[in-house]
Amino acid sequence: MKTSHIKFYQTGTYTVGNRLLSDADRSVQSTMERTNSLNSGHRACQGCGEALGARYAIDAAMRATGNRLIAANATGCLEVFSTPYPETSWQIPWIHSLFGNTAAVATGVAAALKVQGRDNTRVVAQGGDGGTTDIGFGCLSGMFERNDDVLYICYDNEAYMNTGVQRSSATPPAARTATTQAVGRSPGNVFGQGKNVPLIAMAHEIPYVATASVADVRDLEDKVTKAMAISGARYVHILVPCPLGWGSAPHDTIKLARLAIESGLFPVFEAEHGEITGRRHIRRQVPVEDYLRPQKRFAHLFKPVLQTDRLAALQAVADRNIRRFDLLEREDQV
Amino acid sequence: MKKPFAITLDVGSSLANLTGSWRTERPVYLDRLPPCNATCAAGEDIQQWLFHAEEGAYETAWRVLMHDNPLPAVMGRVCYHPCESACNRGRLDESVGINSVERFLGDQALKEGWQIAPGADTGKRVMVVGSGPAGLSAAYHLRRLGHAVTVFEAQSAAGGMMRYGIPQYRLPRDVLDGEIARIVDMGVELRVDAEVSDLVATMQADGFDACFLGVGAQIGRRAYIPAGDANRITDAVSVLHGMAGDDKPLLGRRVVVYGGGNTAVDVARTARRLGAEESIIVYRRTADKMPAHAGEVEEAVEEGVKLKWLTTIKAAESETITVEKMELDDAGFPQPTGEFEVMPADSVVLALGQDVDTQMLEGLDLEMEHGSVKVDAGMMTDHAGVFAGGDMVDGERTVTVAIGHGKKAARAIDAWLRGTVYQVAPKNELATYERLNTWYYSDAEKTVRPVLDLIRRQSTFDEVRGGLDEGNALYEARRCLSCGNCFECDTCYGVCPDNAVIKLGPGKRFRFNYDYCKGCGLCVAECPCGAIKMVPEAV
Amino acid sequence: MLKQMEGSQAVAEAVALCRPEVICAYPITPQTHIVEKLGQLVKDGTLEHCEFVNVESEFAALSVAIGASATGARAYTATASQGLLYMAEAVYNASGLGLPIVMTIGNRAIGAPINIWNDQQDSMSMRDAGWIQLYAETNQEAIDLHIQAFRLAEELSVPVMVCMDGFILTHAYERVDVPEQADVDRFVPPFAPRQILDPQQPVTIGAMVGPEAFTEVRYLAHYRQMQALWLIPELAEDFEQQFGRASGGLIHEYRTAGAQTLVVALGSVNGTIKDVVDEMRDDGHAIGSVSICSFRPFPMKALKTALRTAQRVVVIEKSLAVGIGGIVSTDVRMALDGLDIAVHTVVAGLGGRAITRASLREAFDRAARNALQRLTFLDLKHDVIHAEIQRLESTRLSGPIAENILRELGIVADHIG
Missing domain, CATH: 3.50.50.60 (FAD/NAD(P)-binding domain)
Structure with a gap:
């Protein structure tokens, strides 16, 4: 499938839609027919990145499967804000079992569909970073290793937001959470810890691994669509800023995701069978400071005194990503 | 399906939960005045006709243009396009070539023979x-x-x-x-x-x-220049007017044009085409003070027109003129220095303005x-x-x-x-660059209209600037940022985490569903063209 | 068809006859042979239309079964001991979601100290998890209970655990009658799920329920188990009619007529108990026994009817509620509420200690003499206990009791630095 970054006319490359494109080339989110798999009336906070990312991803998966999709959902914000009795926001067959078993539940769904011969119905498992990189990691790894026919989507907002913003293994260094308070000699989360699940997924040599964000819906949809065209275990890791946990303005959700990518702190790439096959180049590189400043969880880096050494350490993280994932477009690649 | 109580729910039932009640501010759509429109002396709705041109709907675009301007083919050639100087795209890469697209539409209309119908007869x-x-x-x-x-x-x-x-x-x-x-x-x-x-x-x-x-x-404005042979001093209006007839003006080998406006440049370039070996613009102030359009000056220089700044003509003799060097005072006005110079000139054309x-x-x-x-x-x-x-x-x-x-x-x-008084419609607030989210516009450099081969244009009166062909006219039209006016990019519709933006279909734009809009403001922040704003909810 | 075979193999064949569609396998002694055999049956094509999933943990095993069951597939898994505890969260979840999964428990002790041998502490720990719990006395009954369990689970939309004593049953070779496929097919109809994940009629399963409805959800879970109190005997009757063999039901009575002493127990120990009952009846003692097959739901009424004429009840328990004593006997006392019958708890067979006829005889004799204490640990080594308690009182040495005991006995002393 083609996912190269063509210019969708000058005004439409990065926008959600473009009236000048043919119907087939339009993003799912721009269509009037999109399924709104996660419907209005959910109880997510204002400007919730996860609600947005989930609708982007599941709507795309719905289109890719002709609306024949079943989702398993981990405990977490997404589950809580979408399904408080007596109301559900989901428009698709959806099951929530536990916090840490979502990948396994999805395996069970896939196994059932296979044995029943319902081959045209596909399975998505989804959870937050806590449910994915921490408590659900065993089941996730098992699902990967068996190459079960499941697309697992992690909505990464970099902490346990549902329980009140505690550190997860996806929390970035220096970030303030309720369990990595901005106090003491090295305030915020520890440097040198954390888990890169996309890379771990690649180590399982599963058919498809990708990262994406709510800042680039076309890229996200392309990846989900591509994932749905593949059988076996697939993993898509989506950065979804959280105004509550990050201490950011609700209207900055997409901007922050964009800055995370443009700074190099969140590399956007895809891999097949353990090999990186594509990356989204940084378009307008920014220093990490531009990304960190609007977030209260990093406020201690800027006041009462500017923490230049810690900022430099975070910049080094971004620089390493840029080298490692080859995120800067070189002249010969244009 | 006999569903288990409470743990299994009917899909989409959350529509009963009207989250709009959380809101303290609401987004509203608005049209802001694009800077191109704001600066167009002909009052064209440039952004609107570019919108249609982007779709390749040239006749529609032309008709929108014709709503304000009956001479687009002329305007597409002679307008000094302040709209392009004001264009917000200029701060992103280069301004949109509005003038080129206008000319393309104008020429297309002439080619296709598009007509405008008169209004119903009023008897006046x-x-x-x-x-x-x-x-x-x-x-x-x-x-x-x-x-x-x-x-x-x-x-x-x-x-x-x-x-x-x-x-x-x-x-x-x-x-x-x-x-x-x-x-x-x-x-x-x-x-x-x-x-x-x-x-x-x-x-x-x-x-x-x-x-x-x-x-x-x-009436060409005159300046008093003591002259031995008054016939050698003429004015720009006469020279240019003379170009319309069969007998072209005779200006000689060395022509001095006196003045700094567009007319001066026109005359100097015309003199080159009439065969003058030297065509010199003499201007009492400096280049940056020159009222002539920079593009015109640039083309003139390319064609061999020379410029002599900070100079006034004191006298004209046969075959020469005497000029005085000037210097600018603190207020930027030229003051005489008492330094004189004699330079050869077969004729002097005054381009000092018209009355x-x-x-x-x-x-x-x-x-x-x-x-x-x-x-x-x-x-x-x-x-x-x-x-x-x-x-x-x-x-x-x-x-x-x-x-x-x-x-x-x-x-x-x-x-x-009709016995009434003409009321000018109030203008919308300006769509400034700061209102835009320029991330969404991809890099697309301006197309440059072909320029006639230099040698050819020094000696002929063929049109210097060529037009855009359809391909690059379309490209150029699509560079428009649509400042302050919804261009149906679907971004608001896409970025709402609450599906509270209703898409009304092609050409109908969007509507907010305030039942569910929580007032997060993402649509406003991400709208590329600044066509949404937040307003406080009434208490 | 009569076969001489291992209990695990027999159960595996019985499960296969029920045509499960998804089987999740994770090894743990003494259950492992069951899933091994099932894996073989799937792989060699004997069991068709079945996905055999090798998972990475018991937690995943039951979670895969949850997903499969919610998608309308008949799902089965098996576990024991630590494995059951590791999947505990999912155990509650499966019943909470009303998913009719069948799971075999090869009953085994729970550590620490780690112990692979039989007792029933594992399944007892899950007695309140909302699953129906059936205990097999023999391998034949284990076979038969599995066949009944699928129908029971699916008719009620409640998951069922079939508990069989580890090693004693799972690893015992004996002659069993494995039913024919056609007969099982007649008894167990295809799975017609109450709820299913299906794009044609999408639903949200597993909503978050707050105080406004949680009690009602729990009440309904209880109500469904209460329905099993009449469905279990009905199925047993059906089964007997079709297969010509009495298996299952709520309880089994043995020589209870006129008994003054009645012994109550779960599972395979009933075999030994019956031998002792026979022996004592021969000696003129008015003794009988009652085997509880359905521990959850607890057959309060049936048990009361069976026990009401006795003077005393002795409950043989393969588990211990530390800090109070009996688990089963607490429930038995509740069944006898209002009757003047003494209930004795005999904790026996923990961690695989053999329950001998002699020891039982001694305990029952003592009961008959009204000399049995309320709580007795069968064959407890009093000298060891005494020494350890003495030592504890003198040294207050902390650390694992088991190793301290062994140290005292000198068994591992040489290996400890």
Whole structure:
């Protein structure tokens, strides 16, 4: 499938839609027919990145499967804000079992569909970073290793937001959470810890691994669509800023995701069978400071005194990503 | 399915939860005034016709353009396009080539023979004096409003300064003729060689209900230069006017043009084409103070025109002139230095500005101001029913301004004929660059219109600037950022985490569903063109 | 068809006859042979239309079964001991979601100290998890209970655990009658799920329920188990009619007529108890026994009817509620509420200690003499206990009791640095 970054006319490359494109080339989110798999009336906070990312991803998966999709959902914000009795926001067959078993539940769904011969119905498992990189990691790894026919989507907002913003293994260094308070000699989360699940997924040599964000819906949809065209275990890791946990303005959700990518702190790439096959180049590189400043969880880096050494350490993280994932477009690649 | 109680729910049931009650601010759609439109003296809705051109709907685009401007092919060549200087895209990469697209649309219309229908007959008759841009514009707009129009032109052909002032290499006459013919085809009566000597008498004799004056400023301003041979000093208006006839002006090998405006540049370039080996613009101030359009100056220099700054002409002798070097004072005004120089010159052309010929206005006793006819906000002189515009009235003397005057006057005349007063619609707030989210626009450099081969244009009067072909006109139109006006990019529809934006379908834009909008403001922050704003909820 | 075979193999064949569609396998002694055999049956094509999933943990095993069951597939898994505890969260979840999964428990002790041998502490720990718990006395009954369990689970939309004593049953070779496929097919109809994940009629399963409805959800879970109190005997009757063999039901009575002493127990120990009952009856003692097959739901009424004429009840328990004593006997006392019958708890067979006829005889004799204490640990080594308690009181040495005991006995002393 083609996912190269063509210019969708000058005004439409990065926008959600473009009236000048043919119907087939339009993003799912721009269509009037999109399924709104996660419907209005959910109880997510204002400007919730996860609600947005989930609708982007599941709507795309719905289109890719002709609306024949079943989702398993981990405990977490997404589950809580979408399904408080007596109301559900989901428009698709959806099951929530536990916090840490979502990948396994999805395996069970896939196994059932296979044995029943319902081959045209596909399975998505989804959870937050806590449910994915921490408590659900065993089941996730098992699902990967068996190459079960499941697309697992992690909505990464970099902490346990549902329980009140505690550190997860996806929390970035220096970030303030309720369990990595901005106090003491090295305030915020520890440097040198954390888990890169996309890379771990690649180590399982599963058919498809990708990262994406709510800042680039076309890229996200392309990846989900591509994932749905593949059988076996697939993993898509989506950065979804959280105004509550990050201490950011609700209207900055997409901007922050964009800055995370443009700074190099969140590399956007895809891999097949353990090999990186594509990356989204940084378009307008920014220093990490531009990304960190609007977030209260990093406020201690800027006041009462500017923490230049810690900022430099975070910049080094971004620089390493840029080298490692080859995120800067070189002249010969244009 | 007999569903288990509470743990299993019917899909989509959350619609019962109206999250709009969380909101403290609400987003609202609005149209902001794009800077191009704001600066267009002809009052064109540039952003709107580019919107249609982006889709390749050229005729629709042209018709939107024609709503304001009857001469797009002319304008696409001679307008100094302040819209492009104001264009927000200029801060992103390069401004949109609005003028090129306008010319493309204008030429396309001439090629395809697109016509404009006159309005339903009102039974009113309006007299238009002068067939320059102001007069033609007034005639065209009045005709669209259904009035009978007669244009009186003293010369033997219509066009005014467009025919007798602007060199052919900038405005080929077939283009001008084509656009005038289209106006005439709407039923405008054109009387050439019809100088009006007594306006009031003519109006009464022919039963006109109103009149628009657009006779321009035809008299070249003179400066006192002691001259041994007065024949060697001429003025720009005469030179350029002379270009329309069969006998071209004789200027000699070395031509000095005195002045710093666009007319000076036109004459200097014309002199080169007439065979002058040396064509020098002498200007008393510096390049940056020169009123001429930078692009014109640049092309002139490319063609070999020379420029001599901080210089005044003190005297003209046979084959030479004496000039004095100037220097700028603290206020930026040139002051004499007492240093003189003699330079060779076969002729001197004065391009120091033009004055209005007040002769025909004497019977009307119109109030004048700084040499121009004074008009009110609706372009009416202090003589009821007589309106004026173009170079006759105060303002920048360009074709664009004149066309704008003609349109405004036509609408005011229409109101006046119906016994009402013309009201200008209030303007929307400006769509400044800061209102945009420019992330969403991809990099797309401006297309440059082909420039005629240099040698060829030094010696001929062929049009210097070529036009865009359809491919690059489309490309250029699509560079428009659509500042302040929804271009249906679906971004608001996409980025709402609550599905609270309803897409109404092509051409119908969007609507907020306030039942569910939580007021997060993402749509406002991400709208590329600044067409949404947040307003506080009422308490 | 009569076969001489291992209990695990027999159960595996019985499960296969029920045509499960998804089987999740994770090894843990003493259950492992069951899933091994099932894996073989799937792989060699004997069991068709079945996905055999090798998972990475018991937690995943039951979670995969949850997903499969919610998608309308008949799902089965098996576990024991630590494995059951590791999947505890999912155990509650499966019943909470009303998913009719069948799971075999090869009953085994729970550590620490780690112990692979039989007792029933594992399944007892899950007695309140909302699953129906059936305990097999023999391998034949284990076979038969599995066949009944699928129908029971699916008719009620409640998951069922079939508990069989580890090693004693799972690894015992004996003659069993494995039913024919056609007969099982007649008894167990295809799975018609109450709820299913299906794009044709999408639903949200597993909503978050707050105080406004949680009690009602729990009440309904209880109500469904209460329905099993009549469905279990009905199925047993059906089964007997079709297969000509009495298996299952709520309880089994043995020589209870006129008994003054009645012994109550779960599972395989009933075999030994019956031998002792026979022996004592021969000796003129008015003794009988009652085997509880359905521990959850607890057959309060049936048990009361069976026990009401006795003077005393002795509950043989293969589990211990530390800090109070008996688990089963607490429930038995509740069943006998209002009757003047003494209930004795005999904790026996923990961690695989053999329950001998002699020891039982001694305990029952003592009971008959009204000399049995309320709580007795069968064959407790009093000298060891005494020494350890003495030592504890003198040294207050902390650390694992088991190793301290062994140290005292000198068994591992040489290996400890």
